[in-house]
Amino acid sequence: MxxxxxxxxxxxxxxxxxDLSFTVRPGVVTGFLGPNGAGKxxxxxxxxxxxxPTVGRALVNGRPFEEHRAPLREIGALLDAKGTHPARxxxxxxxxxxxxxxxxxxxxxEVLDLxxxxxxxxxxxxxxxxxxGQRLGIASALLGDPHTVMLDEPVNGLDPEGIxxxxxxxxxxxxxxxxxxxxxxxxxxxxxxAEHFIIVGRGRLIADMSGSELTAMTKPSSVRVRSxxxxxxxxxxxxxxxDIVIRGDDLFDVVGMDADEIGARAWxxxxxxxxxxxxxxSLEDIFIGLTEDAVEYHGAxxxxxxxxxxxxx
Ligand SMILES: Nc1ncnc2c1ncn2[C@@H]1O[C@H](COP(=O)(O)OP(=O)(O)OP(=O)(O)O)[C@@H](O)[C@H]1O
Numbered sequence: 001m002x003x004x005x006x007x008x009x010x011x012x013x014x015x016x017x018x019d020l021s022f023t024v025r026p027g028v029v030t031g032f033l034g035p036n037g038a039g040k041x042x043x044x045x046x047x048x049x050x051x052x053p054t055v056g057r058a059l060v061n062g063r064p065f066e067e068h069r070a071p072l073r074e075i076g077a078l079l080d081a082k083g084t085h086p087a088r089x090x091x092x093x094x095x096x097x098x099x100x101x102x103x104x105x106x107x108x109x110e111v112l113d114l115x116x117x118x119x120x121x122x123x124x125x126x127x128x129x130x131x132x133g134q135r136l137g138i139a140s141a142l143l144g145d146p147h148t149v150m151l152d153e154p155v156n157g158l159d160p161e162g163i164x165x166x167x168x169x170x171x172x173x174x175x176x177x178x179x180x181x182x183x184x185x186x187x188x189x190x191x192x193x194a195e196h197f198i199i200v201g202r203g204r205l206i207a208d209m210s211g212s213e214l215t216a217m218t219k220p221s222s223v224r225v226r227s228x229x230x231x232x233x234x235x236x237x238x239x240x241x242x243d244i245v246i247r248g249d250d251l252f253d254v255v256g257m258d259a260d261e262i263g264a265r266a267w268x269x270x271x272x273x274x275x276x277x278x279x280x281x282s283l284e285d286i287f288i289g290l291t292e293d294a295v296e297y298h299g300a301x302x303x304x305x306x307x308x309x310x311x312x313x
Contacts, residue, residue, distance in 0.1 A: 001024065001061055001062070001148070001179055002047060002059070002075075002148060002150070002181060003023050003058070003059045003062075004020055004021055004043065004047070004056070004058045005056050005057055005059075006019055006020075006021055006055060006056035006057075007020045007043065007055070007058060008054045008055040008056055008203075009039070009043075009046060009051065009053055009054050009203075016039050017042050017203040018203035018204045019204070020056075020200065020203065020204065020205055024148075024179055024181045024198070025179065026177050026178060026179040027174055027179075028174050028194075028195040029171060029173075029174045029180045029182060029193055029196070030179075030196045030197070031183075031184065031194030031196070031197045032182065032183040032184075032198050033184060033187065033197055033198065033199045037202075038200045038201050038202060038203065038291075040183040043058070043200075044079060044152050044181075045079070047075075047150065048075070048077055049064065049065035050079075060074055060148055061074050061075075061147060070101065072103070072143060073101075073147075074144075075146050075150060076141035076144055076146040076149050077150045078134070078140070078150075078152060078154055080137075084125045084133070086124060086126025087124055088124070089122045089123055090117050090120065090122075090123070090125050090136050094111065094136075094139060095108055097143055101144060103143055107143060107145070111142050111143055115135040115138050117132065120132065131158050134155075134158060134162065137154075138169070148180075149170075149179070151166075151170075151181075151182045153183055153184055154182060154184075155186065155189055166193075167189075167193045170182060170193060171193075187283075187284045187287040187288060188284045191211070191282065194211070195210060195211055196210050197209060197210070197214060197287075199287065199291060201291045201293070206291060207290055215283065215286065221278055221279055221280045221281070222253040222254060222255045223257065223278050223279065224253050224275060224277040225273065225275065225276055226250055226274040226275035227271060227272060228250060229271040229272060230249065230250045232271060233266060234252055237254055240257060241255060241257045242255045242256025243255040251275075253279070259276050262276060
């Protein structure tokens with residue numbers, strides 16, 4: 001379990017984390033979400049005792065990180081995948097880490113196997129691809145068989161196979177009853193990976209809820225209608241629908257009437273339909289809506305295209 005209470009972190013006059021409180025519970029993958037610069041890494045560094053809070057505190061399994069006698073057995077973390085010595089092999093890197101914390105050589109072989117690096121374990125890690133580096137970072141995090149696992153942007157730069165692998169690994173760790181906190185600014189990826197979400201923007205808490213609670217927050221869904229008789233259909237439906245939004249000559253969205261009802265009315269009026277599609281806000285749309293005002297730097301893309309990433313500068 002991770003408990004963050006009234007955490008504030010200032011760098012000079014800049015407030016990176018602003019009175020943030022949340023609890024990460026075992027058994028589910030918790031996504032830590034927010035645009036670039038929202039304060040996720042800073043919060044994670046405080047949790048790991050790498051940064052001191054200005055105000056507030058962070059506890060790992062009931063205690064500050066530095067008060068644990070064997071911290072690697074409490075929490076395993078991946079903050080910077082490039083944190084290994086490039087001349088060292090993956091195996092030597094893990095053996096050195098294991099030696100300083102009383103972890104067996106057998107466990108090193110186990111985690112190499114778990115992350116799929118056994119075959120390249122004796123190569124210099126400096127020659128590793130980004131994905132292999134991420135796997136090694138995750139192996140280091142899991143070395144102490146910790147009850148709590150915290151990964152900062154683990155899917156950054158990974159190919160689809162690597163992303164799928166991390167997604168499955170996180171789910172299996174949570175299914176074993178571990179506490180799993182994973183940060184990302186890739187909203188679409190988190191929607192697929194996590195069940196619970198802590199969303200931050202400009203250092204502040206925006207939401208702390210499950211995926212279903214987030215979905216329940218959405219506005220009434222609309223139904224997209226395409227018809228060669230769009231004008232007549234709009235007149236017909238407009239009397240009872242909450243709203244009708246024209247999208248094109250033959251295309252419009254209906255709010256406040258479900259697809260069955262629209263279909264039935266079009267049928268009785270003998271008006272042909274070419275499309276009838278209920279639209280529901282995706283988790284990704286909800287994330288983007290919630291964090292819109294907290295994005296420090298907007299890129300040239302907008303949230304209506306398929307760029308599933310909040311842009312920074
Ligand atoms: N050591 C530091 N000194 C000064 N400012 C910092 C420092 N570390 C972080 N910041 C600032 O604090 C804010 C939060 O940064 P942080 O890296 O925690 O955000 P993040 O949510 O992890 O972003 P990203 O997704 O880009 O990693 C940013 O505005 C950042 O510029």
